[in-house]
Amino acid sequence: MVPVAQCDPAAETSVRLRVSGRDIRICCGTGCRANGAMDVADAFARAYDDRSTLQIHTKRTGCHGFCERGPLVMIEPDGILYTRVKAADVPEICTRTLERGEVVERLVYHHPADHRPIPLAKEIPFYARQTRIALRNIGRIDPTDIADALAHGAYAGMRTALTELTPTEVIDIIEHAGLRGRGGAGFSTAGKWRACRRAPGERKFVICNGDEGDPGAFKDRSILEGDPHAVIEGMIIGAYAVGAHEGFLYVRDEYPLAVRHLEAALAAAREAGFLGHDILGTGFALDLAIARGGGAFICGESSALMRSLEGRVGEPRAKYVHATERGLFDLPTVLNNVETWAHVGAILAAGPDAFAALGTGRSKGTKAFSLVGKVQNTGLIELPMGTTLREIIFDIGGGMRGDRPFKAVQTGGPSGGCLPASLLDLPVDYEQLTAAGSMMGSGGMIVMDDRTCMVDVARYFLRYLSEESCGKCLPCREGLRQMVGLFDRLVTGAGQTGDLERIEALAQTMQAASLCELGKSAANPVLSTLRYFREEYTAHLEARACPAGSCRALTTYHIRAQDCNGCHTCFTACPLGAIAGVKHKAHRIDADRCIGCGACFEACPRHAVGFGPKMVCAGQEA
Amino acid sequence: MKAVRPAPGHQDTNDDGSPPRMVAVVADGRTLHAPEGTFLLEVLRKAGIVIPTLCHHPAVEPAGACRLCLVEILRNGTPGELVTACLFPITDGLQVRTRSERVQAMRRNLLDLLLARCPDTPLIQQLAREYGLDQTSYPRNTEATDCILCGLCTRVCDRVGLSAISLVSHGTERKVAPPLKQPPPDCVGCLACAAICPTGTIQAEESNGTRTIWGKTFTMLSCKTCGRALITTAQAEYWSGRSRLPIAYFETCDTCKRASTAATMAALGALGNGR
Numbered sequence: 096m097v098p099v100a101q102c103d104p105a106a107e108t109s110v111r112l113r114v115s116g117r118d119i120r121i122c123c124g125t126g127c128r129a130n131g132a133m134d135v136a137d138a139f140a141r142a143y144d145d146r147s148t149l150q151i152h153t154k155r156t157g158c159h160g161f162c163e164r165g166p167l168v169m170i171e172p173d174g175i176l177y178t179r180v181k182a183a184d185v186p187e188i189c190t191r192t193l194e195r196g197e198v199v200e201r202l203v204y205h206h207p208a209d210h211r212p213i214p215l216a217k218e219i220p221f222y223a224r225q226t227r228i229a230l231r232n233i234g235r236i237d238p239t240d241i242a243d244a245l246a247h248g249a250y251a252g253m254r255t256a257l258t259e260l261t262p263t264e265v266i267d268i269i270e271h272a273g274l275r276g277r278g279g280a281g282f283s284t285a286g287k288w289r290a291c292r293r294a295p296g297e298r299k300f301v302i303c304n305g306d307e308g309d310p311g312a313f314k315d316r317s318i319l320e321g322d323p324h325a326v327i328e329g330m331i332i333g334a335y336a337v338g339a340h341e342g343f344l345y346v347r348d349e350y351p352l353a354v355r356h357l358e359a360a361l362a363a364a365r366e367a368g369f370l371g372h373d374i375l376g377t378g379f380a381l382d383l384a385i386a387r388g389g390g391a392f393i394c395g396e397s398s399a400l401m402r403s404l405e406g407r408v409g410e411p412r413a414k415y416v417h418a419t420e421r422g423l424f425d426l427p428t429v430l431n432n433v434e435t436w437a438h439v440g441a442i443l444a445a446g447p448d449a450f451a452a453l454g455t456g457r458s459k460g461t462k463a464f465s466l467v468g469k470v471q472n473t474g475l476i477e478l479p480m481g482t483t484l485r486e487i488i489f490d491i492g493g494g495m496r497g498d499r500p501f502k503a504v505q506t507g508g509p510s511g512g513c514l515p516a517s518l519l520d521l522p523v524d525y526e527q528l529t530a531a532g533s534m535m536g537s538g539g540m541i542v543m544d545d546r547t548c549m550v551d552v553a554r555y556f557l558r559y560l561s562e563e564s565c566g567k568c569l570p571c572r573e574g575l576r577q578m579v580g581l582f583d584r585l586v587t588g589a590g591q592t593g594d595l596e597r598i599e600a601l602a603q604t605m606q607a608a609s610l611c612e613l614g615k616s617a618a619n620p621v622l623s624t625l626r627y628f629r630e631e632y633t634a635h636l637e638a639r640a641c642p643a644g645s646c647r648a649l650t651t652y653h654i655r656a657q658d659c660n661g662c663h664t665c666f667t668a669c670p671l672g673a674i675a676g677v678k679h680k681a682h683r684i685d686a687d688r689c690i691g692c693g694a695c696f697e698a699c700p701r702h703a704v705g706f707g708p709k710m711v712c713a714g715q716e717a
Numbered sequence: 718m719k720a721v722r723p724a725p726g727h728q729d730t731n732d733d734g735s736p737p738r739m740v741a742v743v744a745d746g747r748t749l750h751a752p753e754g755t756f757l758l759e760v761l762r763k764a765g766i767v768i769p770t771l772c773h774h775p776a777v778e779p780a781g782a783c784r785l786c787l788v789e790i791l792r793n794g795t796p797g798e799l800v801t802a803c804l805f806p807i808t809d810g811l812q813v814r815t816r817s818e819r820v821q822a823m824r825r826n827l828l829d830l831l832l833a834r835c836p837d838t839p840l841i842q843q844l845a846r847e848y849g850l851d852q853t854s855y856p857r858n859t860e861a862t863d864c865i866l867c868g869l870c871t872r873v874c875d876r877v878g879l880s881a882i883s884l885v886s887h888g889t890e891r892k893v894a895p896p897l898k899q900p901p902p903d904c905v906g907c908l909a910c911a912a913i914c915p916t917g918t919i920q921a922e923e924s925n926g927t928r929t930i931w932g933k934t935f936t937m938l939s940c941k942t943c944g945r946a947l948i949t950t951a952q953a954e955y956w957s958g959r960s961r962l963p964i965a966y967f968e969t970c971d972t973c974k975r976a977s978t979a980a981t982m983a984a985l986g987a988l989g990n991g992r
Contacts, residue, residue: 563888564887566884569782570784577833604827610801
């Protein structure tokens with residue numbers, strides 16, 4: 096094995112390529128796989144068979160993070176990143192880079208502003224601004240090879256905890272680091288552990304919540320796929336700290352690769368003596384098992400997840416008595432998110448000070464985000480708490496796609512909120528996001544441009560939650576039903592006087608009276624959009640117009656004849672043949688046949704397509 | 718190490734068999750005493766405080782589904798969060814308000830939502846009127862129903878030990894149904910679900926010695942003495958199996974059993990008088 100960890104690409108200032116002893120790390124995360132990464136990996140594996148004199152090793156790693164540019168190939172120790180690599184590019188990379196030491200310029204990242212090539216990953220802004228703790232080994236190790244993980248420092252924190260520290264000292268270290276739950280609520284991890292340790296009873300559990308179900312979120316999947324050992328290590332340390340000897344990893348069944356890698360990692364950890372009886376000769380015993388989720392979003396809620404693990408219907412229950420006292424099977428239980436567990440080993444290995452030095456007041460360390468939406472560089476990122484939204488979206492994310500203006504960013508999944516441009520300088524931490532009417536949640540971050548209607552966004556999340564609510568308690572189930580009805584009225588121009596007040600009152604009822612966090616926070620997208628984009632609601636209600644031109648029932652499209660050069664692009668783009676015109680002459684949209692999909696608007700290279708409000712009589716569309 | 722806390726709601730004894738600790742709770746200014754860990758609703762009702770509920774029944778585990786038993790917690794005299802009394806285990810010094818303006822408004826909002834779901838259900842109409850609502854302020858549910866999804870029927874069926882019906886689907890699609898919407902194979906026609914249903918949504922039909930519920934028809938067992946239909950044969954078999962009583966035990970109705978016992982006693986008494 097090549098000791099990659101010892102080769103520090105940061106020591107090099109310019110591209111000086113070595114001619115042998117290289118690692119080729121092919122991102123084989125789910126996103127890159129979908130774009131043919133496995134073919135690329137196979138091509139490298141075939142190629143390096145006869146180049147073995149060059150000591151080239153190919154490695155199939157987890158997600159490198161820069162999903163927008165996948166499949167990604169990293170050449171180490173040079174630190175060159177090739178983007179959007181196809182199997183057909185492999186011979187060229189082999190001949191030019193690996194044999195002759197040249198950079199294949201067409202495959203490297205180009206700066207979006209000045210188009211200069213940036214061959215080194217560490218110089219690409221997307222990577223340069225990140226600090227990776229939970230994601231420390233993702234993209235560096237082969238997740239199916241425990242020896243590779245060990246060579247990169249895995250299980251070092253576990254060794255420290257089990258052989259040098261008492262359980263209480265472990266909890267003190269986690270408390271000193273200031274680690275808080277990465278699943279959304281931000282509860283103190285040490286607080287949970289201590290309560291569970293103190294709870295009476297011999298039998299206790301540790302659980303990893305890997306039921307990541309928020310639309311657009313994939314950080315937990317990437318961790319489980321790319322570095323399952325970090326999660327297992329964290330759970331061993333946690334179990335030791337609370338005195339648990341059994342644990343479960345609850346993973347979505349929609350994450351087959353994560354389950355496969357986790358199974359392999361658990362088997363390898365058992366083989367290595369990190370699980371089972373007498374771990375590292377300390378007498379401590381623990382075993383972990385995987386439980387696969389059945390596709391219910393609500394099972395990501397901790398009490399529902401525990402019911403599901405018990406073999407019952409996954410429905411939340413009241414938390415007046417904490418899970419640390421009465422959790423799984425009514426026994427003391429610690430449940431943490433995948434990312435929280437992944438942090439633990441690193442904190443134990445590096446000491447709590449390094450972690451506590453990062454971040455803001457009460458939000459310490461780093462946080463992983465899945466950055467998606469209308470941003471140039473979508474992908475998986477990890478940043479110190481307190482990084483501003485502007486840095487995330489414009490520096491790391493590379494700014495808006497298609498140079499459209501930024502409108503809002505939705506954080507925290509369906510229960511989060513939408514934050515406007517005026518809050519771009521908001522430092523991202525638990526308290527600031529909550530104060531702004533959103534939340535940390537799962538770490539999903541959906542960037543939206545001016546073509547996004549905020550009323551429609553709120554309606555989308557409401558519809559999602561009305562399907563995913565368990566339906567047990569009245570305010571959540573009936574509240575969401577009525578909310579969806581009120582929003583359906585708004586987007587079709589059938590809103591009635593007083594609807595905004597009705598929405599607000601209903602949101603307050605749901606917040607105060609619902610049984611679990613899903614219902615309590617279901618109104619967050621509504622309240623935050625009402626708070627920051629109220630004029631958009633008023634436009635839908637009073638002018639019966641959608642300012643973003645997104646709500647089909649309220650929008651008509653037209654072609655400005657003076658701007659149209661008759662390129663015929665819109666004619667081809669229109670799915671209904673509603674556009675008439677011959678080449679080189681101005682085109683025209685037949686309003687009766689137009690369904691308002693906006694395909695012509697997106698397609699027109701000269702921005703000659705405009706939109707405006709459709710005249711809707713009250714009640715006509717209802 | 719913290720003292721062993723009793724299981725919420727079941728406070729006859731602690732885990733170690735010792736009697737539970739008595740604690741004091743202040744509700745609407747009145748001090749009430751009860752064992753620690755008792756559910757608040759039980760404490761309040763025992764003291765005669767009226768709390769509306771729709772999904773609560775002493776025979777089954779509390780669920781916290783209807784939310785009508787919300788009360789306001791006071792923290793150092795200032796209003797805190799709203800909690801459901803049916804699920805809240807009491808601790809010493811707990812202070813609550815059961816009829817504050819906020820509590821009443823919240824109950825009214827909940828009933829408003831429920832009335833939109835069940836606009837024609839007398840129980841809901843009556844309860845809503847008590848909170849000053851004649852009709853819902855929301856659009857009426859297009860599929861108006863009497864079922865309030867309190868889940869009492871499915872919980873009592875679990876309690877009987879059959880789980881023949883359950884709550885299926887989730888979100889706004891949730892409903893009570895037998896498996897695959899077919900006549901439930903495990904149902905014995907005991908009518909516990911129909912008896913506990915607060916709105917009378919679950920109905921059974923009885924005629925000519927048969928009973929039909931959930932699309933399944935049962936033959937009735939008639940009393941050997943008076944000939945009246947008693948319980949279903951399936952029910953008799955189920956209870957006979959569970960209680961190990963002979964099936965013959967179920968073949969005479971309670972009235973006739975009593976009559977027979979009374980007759981025996983009378984005969985014995987006559988013997989005594991003659992002595």
